[in-house]
Amino acid sequence: MISIADQVFEELEHDILSGTYERDEVLTEVKLSERLGVSRTPIREALRRLAQEHIIELTSKGARVIGIDKSDISDICEIRLRLEGLAARWAAERADEEGVSILKETLDLQEFYTQKEDPESIKNADSRFHQTIYTLCGSTSMQDTLEPLHRKLLKYRRVSVSAHSRAEQSLAEHRAIYEAIAAHDPARAEQLTILHVQNARDSILLREKGN
DSSP: OOOHHHHHHHHHHHHHHTTSSOTTOEEOHHHHHHHHTSOHHHHHHHHHHHHHTTSEEEETTEEEEOOOOHHHHHHHHHHHHHHHHHHHHHHHHHOOHHHHHHHHHHHHHHHHHHHHTOHHHHHHHHHHHHHHHHHHTTOHHHHHHHHHHHHHTHHHHHHHHTSHHHHHHHHHHHHHHHHHHHTTOHHHHHHHHHHHHHHHHHHHHHHHHHO
């Protein structure tokens, strides 16, 4: 069972990282309580956790939205470059037949939504693909480190895959990673994942440069 505070945290985190709340916007416990229909106690707990994630700042006037800006993107992608390749390597070494089958299902979903040119669903399928690899790598520490970093790029990943050419390229990259993991080829899985994160970073930064 997920607690009310966890539900509030997840909803607020999503709204902040997707850009629903703008940078420097001030969120108050009273207004959030009214909007979400819950008491102020879970709101307060969720805001405290969001402050620990450094996407809001608690002030005397309320919670000031920080979110993720352009200066954070390179740092997050550099960390992902160092770690996601290793996660894919471990997945290739450790994944069983059932795990590989689950990864293929997420890839098939991404292909379906890419053909339909549905950016929101592509982004969700992309997230599931990466999260599945985090699970298959067999390291809770790795999973706990990478999942929040992946979520922090939510808004930018959605904008990136809204370009059909990048969505198709990302799908092809995921397919190659899947094949390496299914073949239990750790070195190739790591190499392909690093290349994928580099390409995703370059796509995001190019789009942000144009804004």
